[in-house]
Amino acid sequence: MTAALGASVFTFGVRADDFPTHPITLIVPFAAGGAIDVLARLTAERAARELGQSIVIDNRGGAAGLIGAASVARAEPDGYMLLMASAAQVTIPPWVNRVLTFDPPRDLVPVAHLVDTPMVLIVSAKSAMRTVDDFVTQARGHRGALNYASTGVGTISHLLMESLKLAADIDIVHVPYRGAAPALNDLQAGQVQGMFTSTASVAPLVAGSKLRPLAVTTPARSPLMPDVPTMAESGWPTVEVVVWAGIMAPAGVPRTIVRKLERAFVEAVLAPEVRDRLARLGADPVGRGARQFAEVIEKDLALWQRVALAQGVKVE
Known part of the structure; x- marks a missing residue:
């Protein structure tokens, strides 16, 4: 599963030098107004400038975000439909959901790791x-x-x-x-x-x-609570967990398109005005590319597999 995820990010496809030629849709798998929605709107507005096309936010909530994620997983792999993803749609469901209509790590590929949230x-x-x-x-x-x-x-x-x-x-x-x-x-x-x-x-x-x-739970203390120790400082390093959010696309999107999207969203989240706004909301803008994002997802998959199987966690 994880090998397929990593390999699919860098599969060479057709040339796409003219991408994008029309607006891109970014699926937010939750209702408007939440933290993920704010992240999507802040970064999409800035990324659209780099890409030269508008990015339309489409909120498709339901089933802990799986309805929106499934719609992206089934979309045409041309870069025009993206997902604002988190562990709740990608790295946790394979181990806790008895019935899934898609395979998140196989059917979605990383584009850009945007933020971590303590x-x-x-x-x-x-x-x-x-x-x-x-x-x-x-x-x-x-x-x-x-x-x-x-x-x-x-x-x-x-x-x-x-x-x-x-x-x-x-x-x-x-x-x-x-x-x-x-x-x-x-x-x-x-x-x-x-x-x-x-x-x-x-x-x-x-x-x-x-x-x-x-x-x-993060490796470093949170700027919102600088006096609060980390789990590792407290003597529990195995409970160190990074809660990530980032852009993903349907598997099969050509590498040239992934790289354009990656560059636009990484630059967007690291722009000073976006970074400052996200930091005030408690998020840590990281701005990492597809390869590093794939490594984060692979590590996350292994973590939640171990915890869910050991503790018998299942969503009925």
Whole structure:
């Protein structure tokens, strides 16, 4: 699966020196207004200048983004339909979804790795837990008695906690929610005892002393929470996870087209005004090309395969 992904990125196709000759559609597999949608609109506007054609944002939500991703996977491989992708559509579904209508790593190829987003282990500000070790010790001392929230079965927030459970050999009960807002409300109220979520989504609650961050999952500390240690600094390096987002295309797009799109989107996300806006939203603009993006995806596939199979995570 991963070998096919890497090879397909660099398959030579027909020459496409005149690409693009008409507008490009960028599928955002979620509703308008969310973080992925904002990322798409910011980078598409700038990339369109480089390409000389407009980029139309098409929001196609549903099934955790799989409906939009499937439409791109089945599209003509000519570079005119792209996907604003994340792990939720590409590297997690092969291991947790019993029925898929397409094979994400085979049917989609990387174009440009745009941003990484830190996730953070969070507890109520009323909790006595102040470190990851406190959380683990509490869980070990009360096996099966603690609850943790997620934004749904098979989501990043779910699998991150399963990764910590696997690393720490703890038993805590999963309580899936329909989104971050109700989960965070119950976390504040003490109905659940912990959760992994994005730093951006909880920064105001942390600032307002409603929630307490224990550690971020990225290799470096988050600019939004510079005083919060990383999971590795906290003694749990195997729970170091980068939550990525980037541009992908249908498999079979000629290399000449991939390279044009890659250059346009990398330059877009690294443009100072775009970088600054994304940083304020809690994202880390990385601006890497197709080859490096393929390596990130391959590593991610292996990680979520290990966690999902070990913990028996399945989306029914």
